[in-house]
Amino acid sequence: MTDPVLLVEDDISIAVVITTALEDEGLKVVRCDSVAERDRLLACERYSALVTDVVLKDGDGIATLDEVRRQQPHLPVIVVSAQNTLDTAVRASDTGAFEYFPKPFDLDELVRAVTAAIGNADAEARPLDGEGEGALPLVGRSNAMQAVYRMITRVLRNDLTVLILGESGTGKELVAEAIHKLGQRSRGPFVAVNTAAIPADLIESELFGHEKGAFTGAFARHIGKFEQARGGTLFLDEIGDMPMQAQTRLLRALQSGTILRVGGRDEVPIDARIIAATNKDLAPLIETGRFREDLFYRLNVVPIQLPPLRERGDDVDALAGHFLGQAAREGLPRRNLSKEAAALLRVRPWRGNVRELKNFIYRLALLAREEVVDRAAVQALLADEAATASPSAGPAMFDGGNYNDLEGALHRWLAANAPEPGHIYAKAIAAFEKPLLTHMLDTTGGNQLRAARMLGINRNTLRKRLDELGIDPEYFAARVRG
Structure with a gap:
């Protein structure tokens, strides 16, 4: 018979719901509500899986997992938490958790994860190598961002190619940086390339490098971005704007695992994780022959779809507070938003997404007259922007x-x-x-x-x-x- 599941949860209502769902699947459940009781039970009996909350009355369910590993090294762990941040998801991943669920969670998914964990219980658990709390680049606890966090944690311990999709300003480069910083190539360089900003006749040289004399003006060997990213991560932004000829060479590089400098003869092995991003829908580009379908499948190994800010609920509040603090640290006046001002920001469509919100908050910090910014001050700045915005160019860059x-x-x-x-x-x-x-x-x-x-x-x-x-x-x- 399968060993029981150990559930560590101090919220009695959640504990009862989880227990009932697992018992309906034919599993025996032993329940406790503290780190100390968890450790006592682990010393007395073997378990098939551990389901644990993070914030417990006598400790941190993640930070104390070293004791769990000491007592039962191969015990699969499923983490549930109301601390719905990227940091919590990453900490769960770093401690070798089989799965992480932010509260509120889908009960059926949790049950499936527990049964899958039991089926894989013989697999060796990953070591405790987390770096603990730290300043991470992504902000937000909405359900849409929780899905992003979970996808990020699933690619940290491998080198699979990632394709980040999302509107302009949703934070695609921040996600790429998070994968690099938190992943196994964090000690190497993070090299970002905006493929839309490089002239078509120079992009191959920029990516793959060139040899001396390869073309007029090539007075010396140039090391391209692929080689500059050796040991780290190469981030190819705006991949949907890459010229077709460069797409062909990029496809060949990904297929062969090597690059050839322009004018060169020797193949150079690729030693970099590839992350690409685009704000365009690639499907119509593929249909019209402007983007290679075979390259899309090479890049789209692990897709991460970033939600627009308008679909992130109350994340606007958290982001606005984050940017106000950031602005103050950079020397701008310290400001806070009144409840009415924050409510006004929440209903704005933010077509420029997080980037537009950040720029607006910085302007607000600079121009607001009072420390607590009221609704009238926000309305006045929004009206000023509307008056100067060009209907064809979006927010005005020139006064x-x-x-x-x-x-x-x-x-x-x-x-x-x-x-x-x-x-x-x-x-x-x-x-x-x-x-x-x-x-x-x-x-x-x-x-x-x-x-x-x-x-x-x-x-x-x-x-x-x-x-x-x-x-x-x-x-x-x-x-x-x-």
């Missing part, structure tokens, strides 16, 4: 669309976004290119030839970028026609 304020806008953008060293150029280009092109079309009344001449670029290049950025020149031409 009133004034091109002469570009330098000032850049300084404000850097202050608000604080991009990581090594990523500033690509992120600045990505942030300013669309409003810059929009301004030029507005200035020229939609005349692409004149706009291209003013910018000093080829008209075909301008047309291509307008198409990729979703800017319609006809809108500006129609405005001129009245």
